[in-house]
Amino acid sequence: MMLSSNISAGTQTTVGNMMSCGVAQADHKLKICNACNLVRYCSVNCQKEHRQQHKQECKRRAAELRDKILFKQPESSHVGDCPICCMPLPLDRNGSAVMSCCSKIICGGCTYANQMREMEGDLQQKCPFCRQRLPNDDEEADLNTMKRVEANDPVATYDMGIKHYIDGDYASAFNYFKDAVELGDVESHYTMSHAWLPPPPPFGEMGCCLQQRGHCHRHRHGGHCCR
DSSP states (O other), X not given: OEEEEEOSTXXXXXXXXXXXXXXXXXXXXXXXXXXTSOEEESSHHHHHHTHHHHHHHHHHHHHHHHHHHHTOOOSSOTTOBOTTTOOBOOSSXXXXXXXXXXXXXXXXXXXXXHHHHHHHTTOOOBOXXXXXXXXXXXXXXXXXXXXXXXXXXXXXXXXXXHHHHXXXXXXXXXXXXXXXXXXXXXXXXXXXXXXXXXXXXXXXXXXXXXXXXXXXXXXXXXXXXXX
């Protein structure tokens, strides 16, 4: 086992040259501990044998790394920027519009400017981003959204989950939210962090808490402002 001692964050890292198991190997052949990145092992058996020596320090460093990721300030919010004007989108989704044709979120200002341009020029209403014709009714909009869902679009998948939730179909809504989570949608992580309460029977109380905590961490990492 090769030990490396990280003195503190941002300071020099020193690596020892003595193998605790007595087997010398090149650095590129050693396996680093995935939890703390402080210790290297020559084999799986070496890791198991020296686990007790490393366990306490490993947990401490792993907690430090986890907190560093958890409390890191994200570059932007989870909703991102408007693809038209490149300005940050408002956190309140009432201040923006989701296009069913391409699932792009357009800020209210760009949406209004596009509508005024179409009205003044007596033009057909189209999406300000992809220029597709806007749907005539909710049924056509839902068909557009389903096309995006089939294309594994996370925004469309989340919106379809919201629609089923409003309609009272909670089982389908849950499945859509779960699919959106797998596609990396931050808003779905936030929704799922609340959807695990009360705990479902297959997981039990402990499993519910672990699932909820995982979703909470991920929506915070993604820049979601709510807890």
